[in-house]
Amino acid sequence: MAGHSTWDTLKAKRLRGEAAQEHPEYTQAVRDIDLGNKLREIRTSRNLTQAEVAKNAGITQPALSRIELGGGVPTLDMLDRIGRAMGVRFVISVGDSQADPIDLLAG
Template sequence: MSIQEAALEGELERYLGNTIRELRRAHGLTIADISERAEISRGMLSRIENGQTATSLDALSRIARALGVSLSALFKNYQTDGEGAQLIKAGESMEVARRGSRAGHIYNLLSYHQGPTKRFEPFLITIDQDQPPYPVFEHPGTEFIYMLEGCIEYRHGKTVYELRPGDALTFDGNVPHGPEKLVEVPIRFLSVTVYPEGGHE
């Protein structure tokens, strides 16, 4: 193997590792979760995520299934041309499991494959049933909410805001926040979190 081929192989391993780790975290899954689903040891999966080892297509296929994506999705943006634009067509956003999912929240991630650290996360959030208690969130960065449908009372710290279609709310994610009352369901809103410089893992 030439030096150039070795360098390209190392680049691919790092790309795949970063992509797998990002997808796993987007789904709120641990290495142990994926290890069990893909029938791959935790140590091996950790080395794959860190770009420290090559792996077979069979193993990558099992990891992709464990993540709920196609094998081709793992390679989607490898050595792509252009200016780094990403188009997510209607109906093709990734539904991910997050802490609020158990309270009737549906999270559709509108952009992904952004490298090893996240600079921002845009979600389309749908709440179609009232299942208290509601989750309380705290995270780095600034969050922006834009209401599309329904009506919700949303708490940020000690203040509660009533949000209706067309309303926008921007706040510090480090302050505890989350739904206070579902006034009118179904509720749909766009939530975009911009993380501090350096991103968020």
């Protein structure tokens, strides 16, 4: 359970406002936390409860809570459903930020 221990350590440091050491597991955990924070910000800015979003997205409230806390990463399908439940469309960018952008879904 080293990953879980690493996650708990990072989460505790972030909640205290401390910087985390650079480590691949920390880097991934930071991305997970950032995604969860962004989802929570969007949800609360739209005055939606976790229960409302979860119900409309077809997931459980505890599952949404875990995602918002950075403890779970949603699949693209789940992220799409969460976005629809909140009335937003997510645009996700992956890869080298300096490379030429290609829209895979463009016709």
